[in-house]
Amino acid sequence: MSKRARLLVVLIVLVAGGIFLYPTFNWYYMVPQDQKDLAAGSKEQIQSYSRGKASRDLTELKSLVSKDQNSAVPEKFSFLIDKAKENYKLEKTQMPKNWTIAEVLNSLGSEKSVFGSLENHYRQHLLDLKESSGKILQLGLDLSGGMSILLEADIESLEKRLGHPATPEDQNQAIDRAMEILNNRIDKFGVTEPQIRRQGSSQIAIEIPGAADPERVNTFLMGKGSLNFHIVDQEASQKLATFMDEHPGEVYAEDGSIKKMDFLDAGSVIRGYYKKDEYGIDQLQRYVVVSEEIGLDGGHIQEAVVANHPVTGKPVINFTLDSEGGDIFFKLTTANEGKTLAVLLDNKVKSMAVINEPIRERVQMSGFDREEATNLALILRTAALPVDLKINNQQAVGASLGEDSVKQGLRAITLGFLLVIVFMLVYYLGSGFIADIALMLNLVFILAILSAFNLTLTLTSIAGIILTVGMAVDANVIIFERIKEEYRLGKSAEASIAAGFKKAFWTIVDANITTFIAALVLTQMASGPIQGFANTLAVGIVSSMFTALFVARLLFDFSTEQLKAKKLSIAWRI
């Protein structure tokens, strides 16, 4: 590979590393704490915050206008100017030269649309933050705490499934199995290093690192059984709609739930049809009547993948049923050809489709947003929970390590790293400088890859990284010692470098691959500290091989070819 091509590769890797590290850097160093707290809140909380903030801003803007029509737009509302510019572009009219407040508000239209622009701005900001918080290097439970959730097993649901009263042994088995499945699932949802413990006889205590966002937990607990297919009674649905229009006062019970309607058949129930709004909150569209009997249980789903609908581009879930499920579904769709089938998740109607022809195995469902579709597909792929779990209590918990010991640990780790850097510089002089650049890049790459995979950083894994860096020194040492040997034999600087790298290549590759194999096998562990450690190690090995064999070589070649260095600066005494 030519030097230019190699330089290009290094630059591309560097840029990619920067892109992956940026959200993490931004989150920990740029975003103020109150914004982080807001973004960690539920979607409902974000909604009420955005609306509140927008209405306060609107009042402020109105008072500003009433004071002085021509005052400049304050800095914090500058985003409104962009919005106004967009509107002008759409209407293709001449833009004003000076953006006064009155001008901006006018161009935005009615008060309602100004409010909309404001709300949209805050909502988007927080939702973006929320999304980016899922893409960063998470700090582990030991360093920054997280959320603790206490789950209670619903023994009734277990007995229902077993068909007889649960003995303590049944209970034990069910909870052990549930813990295993949770461990698996949490891992699949990209949360690393959770702590899952059994508590008392029928409870499971989970601690996960990161923000205390209640919505995150709900997805782990979704049961396969919560997804079901029902046949829609179109006629009754129509009747219900007419009745609701005519007698709006007689629809709801005192607690806000919908009343049981007399005119409905015994075997049918009313369910809400929901769609997600801009916040991702389920909004009720209307009510439909579906048969109470489950047409097909989601437990029969064997394989589920998320794809895009070829026409609408919206996410759909393609799934395959097991053979028993296929038979049931075929019978169901044959008997109900021409009728509508509803997909219900946790008793909410998510989508409806007319059955055009009998279907046996492969089915497609729509009506989910991407996040929901991905989560659902994950749940459908993992095993079903043997017992329903209810959230008993959830709260934020602080770091399990003392602030002092975290600080001390971090200081020690930095010091250790600096010592290695200085040692290399003192022992290998100019070549040590090259090794140091390679080491620092190595550190950046490791952190970038860990952020890209949204892995969790615990104090142990930080120490592990430093150790990987320490071991990455080894690759440099092997190369340098080889170069020295060649140089002592009287070869030129260039030839010694070439021979040194060549001879060291397989040594380094063999030594690293053996460790890499071990690391790779251990990443197959169920989620936990060992897996986290193995991930870090595997990433570290790849990155240190790249920096030692590729980056350092490039730097050496640069020093001999571009800087015309005739002598090697690699030891005090050759």
Place this chain on the structure above:
Amino acid sequence: MRGMIKFTKIRYLMFLISILVIVGGIVGTIRNGGYNLGIDFEAGLNQRVQIAPVAFTVDFTGVGDASMDMQNGVISVDIRSDKGVSNYSFPLADYPTLSDLKNGLIAIPGFGMSLLVPDNSLSGKLTSGLNFPLEVTVDPSFVNIIGEESASVAIDKIRAALAPLGNPQVQVVGNPVLSEFMVRVSDPDGTKKDELEVSIVKNLESVFGNNTVVVLQSDYVGPRFSSSLASQSISLTLTALVLVLIYIWFRFKLGFAVSAITALFHDVLIMLGFIGAFRMEVSTTTIAAVLTIIGYSLNDTIVVFDRIRENQVLLKGDRLDNIINISITQSLSRTIITSLTTLLAVLALYFFGSGSIKDFALNLIVGIVVGTYSSIFIASPILLGWSNAARKRKVNKTGAITGSTGLKLVEEKEDSENITRRTSIPEVERKRKGKRRNKK
């Protein structure tokens, strides 16, 4: 002038030392009654406590039994006597301050209350623990209130207060202003639950004052590492080792693979013995340290083996023990520099870190020293032994030295001068061969 140091000469002494250290570790671990497992591996007690000053005391001198409960922002008082039960309820929203509450409570016949905090303290900040419903008797019972923001308790103080219980894990729960903490103490047999519950409270009260500790929740929790996870990690580690063995076998020879894995077991055994004999706490960090050393030691051994493999080609016809000694000598400076730099980083962790980081660093220091030692004195000599044994088998079979791998049988009788004599490597030949290889 490059020479060689006869490392293999003292191999039996080194084997003996290693075996003694391993046996010593096992004996020490057994004498200590097994490993000192941390809360990651042990079942234990999870207790949520809140440090809160006493708001007031209540007593009851009337007829019957009185009890007081607080739920969902309502204080209720039940008085049971022969005449039946009388029930009083005080929604805190209607009694916003403690003086309002006092006026309400002392109106109950026989009920007494004395405030220990300012009259205008908010009743909404009252807190109740597992001791509720309170039995109110002639002796005053205590009711606590969440302290002022400025008086919130720092987690370090809790840690210090609980240190006598063997450094349990402590975490802040919820908003730090609430001074609420989760304490986790290991109790493998589950027999000391009551005792531990009491001693947590006692230790805290000795620092924060009597009756200021509210126990909000107390539960028995299982270990973080379930047995299925433990067996999974063991089987995966073994799988990893088998794969590594196959890789080395493929890239080198079976003898190299067996020697590397044996050296690995040697390192892990010594480390585990050290951890057991010195009763260091076994936590997830310990596992991380052992895994790190597995990687480190493998890396170290392979680098030496690689040199042996190379020299087998360069010094074709030389005796294997010479080749091994030359190879170790040649890679010695690399071995020492790498170990030194890594040790430098780890020593910094040990001297400037604290708690689990310090333990982690100590495990690593032992591991690095043992790993370096084993790649010089254990792995290569085992390789020598393996080759010798293989050769003897071959000799016995065919009755002749075939020399198919280019290695000569090592004679057991060696010149005694050899110990100090340094044999020089034929440099000219090396250079020539090196060039020839480069041209290829």
